[in-house]
Amino acid sequence: MDRRPVSDGWVGLDVGGTKVLADLVDDHGQVLRSVRLSSRDGVEDAAGLEDVLSRALELVCDGARPRGVGVAAAGFVDAAGERVVFAPHLPWRDDAVRERLSTRWGLDVVLENDATCATWAEVEHGALAGVAQGVLVAVGTGIGGGVVVHGEVVRGAGGMAGEFGHTRVVPQGRPCPCGLRGCWEQYASGRALVARAGRAGERGGGVAEAARAGDREAVAAFEEVGAWLGVGVANLVAVLDPEVVVVGGGVAEAGDLLLTPARRSLAEHLVGAGHRVTPPLVPAVHGEHAGTVGAVALARRAAAAR
Ligand SMILES: [Zn+2]
Known part of the structure; x- marks a missing residue:
């Protein structure tokens, strides 16, 4: 015993x-x-x-x-x-x-x-608490996430729901290690951010620090990656019509550096914008x-x- x-x-x-x-x-x-x-x-x-x-x-x-x-x-x-x-x-x-x-x-x-x-963490104790229809987009090295329907995280028939990172945003775009081309995470992830900022091999936090210190390349990288984030979120909102979209993952710790261009881009790309409520894009409560x-x-x- x-x-x-x-x-x-x-x-x-x-x-x-x-x-x-x-x-x-x-x-x-x-x-x-x-x-x-x-x-x-x-x-x-x-x-x-x-x-x-x-x-x-x-x-x-x-x-x-x-x-x-x-x-x-x-x-x-x-x-x-x-x-x-x-x-x-x-x-x-x-x-x-x-x-x-x-x-x-x-x-x-x-x-x-x-x-x-990570989606369950937000449902139980975070930004998706009490939310019936929601989405978490986790922006790290790649992009993962989860879909909440009726307060439960959707698993999918085979347990593989929420792999948003490998939805295509650019036909014949950048190659992805998954074998496809033009995947969202090739444009809106931490890896895309450091590559765009000319800091491949570094972590996203270094780019955020540089952007806050006024480094133009770093600011431009967040603008571009945030804009791509908004494009993919607009696709998810078109499909799921959530109350709220929560952005988590390491890159989200940059806060408004990432979320401000993403919100602008979401409003531009969302079907029916102006005739519907654009769901708020909010940071996750739980970090690492x-x-x-x-x-x-x-x-x-x-x-x-x-
Ligand atoms: Zn892929």
Whole structure:
């Protein structure tokens, strides 16, 4: 029998291509403790990655036993929440991850796509709380997101809904690693921002800092990327007619540098503009902890349903 004290907290693990973020989270979505480990150094296969997850879990729990674990993975998760089907930046390949981790840790585990988790974080404790119809666009290295209908995040038939980044905005446009051309994230992501600012290899935060200091190239990069963001958001609004569009992800931390040109562009490109309410484009509440907080919200819901 496990004699460790039972903690009041839950653990959220955000599993990205370069880092694992482990957060101890309470019932109200507050992060109590946080651990970050590299998932690149020495991680060559699924077993190596799962060793990193186990270490992160142990460190963040600090001897206590969590009530459950939510795993937010940067990849496609099947509709049953059992398998990581495809994850270009992770070593999991059509792999029954949830059950293996649950057995290894002796804990209840839920598994979900990271952007879907981030959307749940906003629904449960953020900018989408109380919203019946909404959208989250997560602008990071690429673009992910989630759709909220009747207060629930839509998963899609195969669990793959919300991959907005790979909708086409330019016919025969820039090539995308997904194999298509002209994908939205080639124009409106963090990668597009640093490339446009002539700062490839840097992070979006560096471009934001330069823009605030008056660097013209950096300001122009935000204008251009924000305008493309508005184009894609106009497409989403045409399809979904949401009450609000929430913009999250690392690039959204630039705030109005990104959102002001995006709002202008949304108003220009939205069908029926002038005859409808243009939904507000607002920043997400949860920054880099959105994935873990949302994964914990799902772990809590799963526990309540058992
Ligand atoms: Zn693509």
